[in-house]
Amino acid sequence: xxxxxxxxxxxxxxxxxxxxxxxxxxxxxxxxxxxxxxxxxxxxxxxxxxxxxxxxxxxxxxxxxxxxxxxxxxxxxxxxxxxxxxxxxxxxxxxxxxxxxxxxxxxxxxx
Amino acid sequence: xxxxxxxxxxxxxxxxxxxxxxxxxxxxxxxxxxxxxxxxxxxxxxxxxxxxxxxxxxxxxxxxxxxxxxxxxxxxxxxxxxxxxxxxxxxxxxxxxxxxxxxxxxxxxxx
Numbered sequence: 384x385x386x387x388x389x390x391x392x393x394x395x396x397x398x399x400x401x402x403x404x405x406x407x408x409x410x411x412x413x414x415x416x417x418x419x420x421x422x423x424x425x426x427x428x429x430x431x432x433x434x435x436x437x438x439x440x441x442x443x444x445x446x447x448x449x450x451x452x453x454x455x456x457x458x459x460x461x462x463x464x465x466x467x468x469x470x471x472x473x474x475x476x477x478x479x480x481x482x483x484x485x486x487x488x489x490x491x492x493x494x
Numbered sequence: 495x496x497x498x499x500x501x502x503x504x505x506x507x508x509x510x511x512x513x514x515x516x517x518x519x520x521x522x523x524x525x526x527x528x529x530x531x532x533x534x535x536x537x538x539x540x541x542x543x544x545x546x547x548x549x550x551x552x553x554x555x556x557x558x559x560x561x562x563x564x565x566x567x568x569x570x571x572x573x574x575x576x577x578x579x580x581x582x583x584x585x586x587x588x589x590x591x592x593x594x595x596x597x598x599x600x601x602x603x604x605x
Contacts, residue, residue, distance in 0.1 A: 384553070389536075416593050425584060426537065428593035471536055480550040482527065482586075482594060484536040 385410050385476045389485035397493050402459040404488035406472035413477050415448055415455045420487070421468040462492050498597035500585050506603045507575050513602065515570040519587030520595045525549075526568040527594065528560060529584040537584055543568055572602075580604045 386409040396402055406415065414433040418426035430439055432448035432455065439446045445458045455472055469487040476483075499518040507513050519526050525544045529537035539552035543562035562568045566587070572579055580603050586594035 418594075418596075425596040425598050426586075426594075428595065431593050481539045481542060481552065483539060484529075486536045 385474070385481075385483050387472060387474050387483050387485040389472055389488055391488055392486065393489045393491075395491045395493065396462050398464060399461050402462050402466070402490055404457050404470050404472075404490075406455040406457075406474075406485055408453045408474050408476075410476050411452050412474040413452075413479065415452075415472055415474045416482065417446060417455075417457055418471045418473060418484075419468050420471065424468075426471060459490075462490070464492050464494055466490060467492050498585055498587050498595050500583075500597035500600050502600060503598065504601045504603075506605060509575055509577060509604055511575050512571065512573045513575060515572075515583050515585075515600045515602075517568045517570070517585030517587075517597060519566050519568070519585075523587035523589050523595065524566055525588045525590070526562055526566065527586045527588070528568070528570045529586065530554075531582045531584055531599070533581075540570070575604045577604050 388407050390405050416431045417429040420426045430446050435452050436450045437448040443460045447456045469489045471484050471487045473482045473484040497520050501516045527542040528540040531537045540554050541548050542550040546562045557573045559571045582599045582601050584599045585597045588594045
């Protein structure tokens with residue numbers, strides 16, 4: 384079945400440093416979504432990518448969807464303490480239907 | 495505008511018992527998905543409901559069942575509870591082509 388893998392599992396950075404998390408799917412995706420979950424909270428939708436090679440930006444966050452639509456990345460420039468949380472990628476396969484989540488990357492930011 | 499509402503927020507049950515969790519989707523959303531999230535893990539897809547039918551199902555046993563009502567609200571039922579069913583149960587609502595909105599979840603503890 385469809386699997387979504389994320390690396391790294393944990394990332395500890397100093398405030399102001401950059402952060403990147405990578406996502407790979409075992410199958411081609413029709414779209415990929417990114418979510419942020421704060422400690423003790425629930426996942427919150429950040430963005431959706433649907434086109435091959437698509438790049439989207441939200442302030443300091445840059446999201447990319449690979450040309451083969453099997454991988455994606457999230458890059459945060461100049462991290463802040465408010466960026467703390469776990470970032471999940473989640474994909475829907477070409478057959479549609481279920482949104483499958485990766486294991487997440489937990490980001491901690493040291494002031 | 496209310497987002498996704500889940501009840502109860504916390505629940506303690508004994509092994510072998512049955513539990514029902516409830517979800518009211520965000521206004522305008524017609525699809526409800528249920529996820530199980532163990533501590534430190536990504537959300538695991540249980541099933542998805544659309545037009546009162548189970549449209550997709552993940553790798554969960556038949557002890558997990560659900561229902562969607564005409565007003566799009568949904569229930570998740572778990573029979574013969576096991577200790578391993580202890581987790582955060584998340585409901586997410588969506589409208590086709592858009593990201594998911596998650597509720598705050600129900601924390602289920604099986605003792």
